Each structure stands twice: as structure tokens, then as C-alpha cells.
Amino acid sequence: MYLTEKEIFSQYHALRQTYDYLLANAQQVRTLYEGHKPRSLTFVGCGSGYCLCQAAETSTKLRLGLPANAVAGGDLLVNFAHYEQLLQGSMLIAPSRSGGTSEVVLAVKKAKAMGVPVIGISAKEGSPLGELADLSLEIPWAFDESVCQTRTVTNLYAANLALIAILANDQRLLAEIDEAINGGPGFMEKYTGLAKEIAAADWEKVIVLADSELDGIAKEAAIAFSEIPQIAANYYHVLDVRHGPMVLVDEKTLAVVALSPEEYTLQRDLIRDLKGRGAKVVTISHTGADWGSDWQVDVPRYANYGVAGIPFIFIPQAVGLYKALNKGLNPDLPAGLEPMIDLGN
Template sequence: MPGGQHTWQEIMSQPAAWQDALGAFRALREKFAAFWMEAAPDQVIVTGCGSTYYLALTAARLLRRSGVDASACPASELLLNIDAICAPGRRYLLLTLSRSGTTSETVRAQERFKSRVGASVITVTCASSSPLAGGADLAFAIDAAQEKSVAQTRSFSSMAVIVQQMAAQLAGRRLTDSSQLPAVCTQLLESHAGLARALAENAAIEKFFFLGMDALYGIACEAMLKMKEMSLSYSEAYHSLEFRHGPMSMVGEDSLVIGLISPEAARHEIRVLNDMADMGATVLAIAQTRIENHQTVRLPADLPGWCTPVLYLPVLQLLACHRALVKGCDPDKPHNLSAVVSLDDI
């Protein structure tokens, strides 16, 4: 393979990484429950940079569906505009997300939050000895999910497994349902590798659009970022029905429109895909049900919705990796990027 060996291996090793993530949460489950009860937050702020900001979007929605008042913001916003985000008189909890645990904005935002707000901090990272983990009151670390590649794949999804478990526990859901996730990931990667390759090799496709709602919007954004980073391709992410309000003007026979279909809004989201197909776009749906007239990546129908967001991503990671190789890009080393953004003056 001309480059991309690390990325490919990291994508394909996600089932094992997810197993490690489930174990990491299980080991701290009781401590997390006690910590949360003591913190008793009025509001949770979830923050990160790049991929982990998109994970923060998903995490905040999952927490809200669990009855927790939660919002997401980029770490740079929290660092530089904390007074506009944290109001006086409220009990906050900060959830920080970072693969390396050394991203400058996230580390500094966590420090600023603790000094200014004085509230509790939980971090999810892939580096247990990092400054972010050391500065948190409670740290979930999945060291085995760390990567050699610049673009996040298994690290993102493993951290997503942790935040799904956190939200599910707070809602009193049956956590054993998530034990199926590693096996389902294996099945998705094996069953749809050919589809991902075929779409990536389709020379008629020049634009990629990823559509998702609610917790899946953050996943759509992450899929968009993977396509940009790895293959330097035109890619955008939108809330599913918002796509009609202007962005669909870009759609034509040179477009692949990918719908991350949620159970709650499936009927409306499928109509969007139908409209895009009528405009000449190639359409791919990822859903827990079969979608008539469109290529579909089927997710298990018997899994509860709270543990499925992470399952929408692996096939799209494969798509981005294949597209990079088709274009002669090395997905291990994206153009102009490094694995960690370190800033001396922030």
C-alpha cells in the first residue's frame, strides 16, 4: 500500500480499541457515579479542538437526551471567552476531550476553567500521563487507542464509546447493550469495505456531503473532517434538513450525499436523500433500517439508539482512507497538519 498503512491498521483495529474503552469505563463506573453525585452540576460544558470538538457536539446531545443540561464549545472559545460561557451562580462541570491530552487550547481552557469557575473537571483522553489527565478530577484514559497517524480514527471512536457510556449511565440505561459494539464494528468493516472502495474510486464524484441530526451531526462533521484531512477533497457537513436551505445548490452528478439516518427523524431525512438523488447525486444512507432505492449501510435494528452513534463512522473512515490513496495522498501524513497543535502564546 503506497502510504496509509498506519491509518488503515488503526481503522481496522477499532473493535479491540472499543473493547478497551468499555473496560476503561467499567473500571471507573462506580467512581464516576459517586463523583457525579457530589459534583451535582446544573450544567455540563463539553470542549475539545478539531475532531474532539465534533465529539463534544455529539457528547452534549447524548447528555441532554439523558436529562443533563449540556452544551459544547471549542476549547479556544472557552479559554478566550469564558465569561460569555459560564454565568455566575451556576454549578458547572467541565468535560474535556483530547487524544493527546496536550493540545494547547484544551489544556489552557481546563486550567482557566478551574481557576476562574472552580468547578469539577472530567477528561477523556488516550494519554493517561498527559497534562490534561493530570489536571482533571477524574480521567478516563484509553492508552491503547493512541495512534501513529495524524488524523484521528480509533482514538475518536474509542473516546466516543466512553462518552456514550457516561450518558447512558446517567440516564439509567442498560450498559450491557454496548457489549455488542466491537463485534458490530468488525462486521461493518468487513461487509462494507468493498462499498467504501467503490465509492472512493468513482472518478465522477468530486464533492462529499455528510448529513446528520442531533447526536449524529457531530459524527457527520467528523466524517467530513476525515475526508478533508486524508484526501484533500471538497467535503462539507450539515444538519440534514438544513441542507435544503442553500447548500443543496452545490449538488449535482459530481456529488456524493451521505445521510446518517436517525431513528427519530428517518422519514424526513430520507426525503432529503431522495431529493438529492433527483438532482443527480450519488446517495449513501447509513441507518438501522433498509432504505429503498439507495445504497445502505445497515446497522443492527435491535441496538438501542444511545449506543449507535459511533457505528456510523467506521465505513466513512474507510471511504476517506481509500479516497486519499486513489488521489495519491498519504492518509498517515495529511498536508499541513501535525498530530498535536502546540501554541506557545495562548
């Protein structure tokens, strides 16, 4: 068994540990937050981590009612002077697999020098990020040995969401995260066969469509397709795909579409248009909806839409894995990709 497969299918075991760990450290999180009373939250990450930061930015605005920003680690490092005003009075949160990616570590050092409090979330113990942070949250059971992140991504996504719930004292959000984790093993068992079927179909490029709190995790899904089966993939907002990208949709396109429980007709018509251009479409949405897609994946209708991102990401991860195996690729070692970027500093 490849590491990537092992890590994808063990992600819910790790998620249970991550959830329990966040709850056990909730008071430390609240104490730091209440001690600084930040006027905003700033999320900083690279690659997959940055996608998760974008998801957390949206969830913070919707769930905590606080201004929030996501900044790519390299952007913040190179253009720190551009962001100094944004960082004034903010709290910085940095999710990272290794806790050692140079862009994030060096950017955090600059932020610390101007007095910005930092929460680091890393899947490695004793990392450089952890040493810099005012509060270091370490989830080593979620660390991916494979170059491509899967289990780590899902755990950092859930950790960000749980962190926001803790700060907002949102017990319903915490309960729904718990519910999603409990249902995860059964969800994977139910849809593994479907993932293999989708992977065996004839398609050569991917578009991932999603909105609202699933924006960031859907961007990560596109990265997963690029890295694991090495297939060109792009992310767009659901209805926004008509504004240009639709011209590239054809019979060689797989569309992975996360659909909201809102505005059924508008979204159903979009699926019709994708199908009309020959795309193969898998829809991921609340149970009971009929979208006219080739494949339908049902997730519970959570009151907090961001929770749906936890089961959602399994589908592109699993489809990407099986597509890579069908192509004869080693999903653990994509050529030209490193698990951590070290700028030599």
C-alpha cells in the same frame, strides 16, 4: 500498510478495552458526579474532539435529562469571561487524543481556578490534561499515531456515550454499546468492499447529513473527508440541506446520509431530491429500509440512536482512506496538518 488503515481496522479491538475500562471506573465517575451534583455538564474540545463534545451535549440532554453545552476549546480560552456564568455549578468533561492541546489545557486551567470539577478523557497517559483533572480516564490503546484521527475518534465517542450511560444508570444503553462493539469486526468485514467501490466512483466533494445524536459524529465524518483524502466536505442536518446548500449539489457530489428510523417518507423524498441533482448517495440506516440510494449500509435498529454512531463513522473513515489511496496520497501525513496544536505556552 499505512498507519491510518491499521488504526481504522483495529478500532473495535480498542473499543472493547475502552468499554471494559469505563465500566471498571464507573464508581469513580459516579462518586465525583454525586459529590458535586452539577446542575449541567460542559464538554470542551478542539477539532475532532469538539465534534464529539457536540454529540455528547445532545446525548446528555436526551439520556441524562440534564442541561449540557459543548464549547470549542479555543473559544473558551479566548472568551472565558463570556462563559463564566455558564460554568457556574457545571462539571467539565474534556475528551482529547493527546491531552496536551494548548487551547483545552489552558481553558481547563481557568475553569479549575473557579472551582469547576473536571473529568479528562485522554488517549495518552500522564498528559497535562490528566494532571489537571479531578478524574483522569486514560485509554492509551486508542491513541492514533497518524495525524488524522480515526480509532481515537470512535473510542472517545463511545467513551462519552458510556460515561453518560453510567451517570444515568442506563443499563440498556450500556448493553447496546456492548452489542455494537461485538458486532463491529463483522460490520467492517461486510462493508470494506463497498467502501472501496464508493471510493472508486467519480466524485470530487462530499456532504454528510445526519440528525439528533449523530450530529456531532457526522461533523467529524466531514472533517475526516477533508483531512484524509483532502476533499472539500461539509455537514448539514438531513432536511436542512434543502435550505441553501442544495444549490451546490451536482453530479460531482457524494452524499453520505445517516437516516433515522423516524419519518421515512420525508427522508426518502430528500434522497430522491439529491439523486435528482445528480449526487451519488450512500445511505446508512436501520436494516430493511429502502431509500433508493446508490449504496445502502445497514446498521441495527438500536433503541438508543446514538449507538448507531459507532458503526456509522467507519464508513466515511474507510471511504476517505481508499479515496486518498486512489489519489496517490499518503493518508498518514496530510500537508499542513499537525496532530496537536501547541500555542507555545
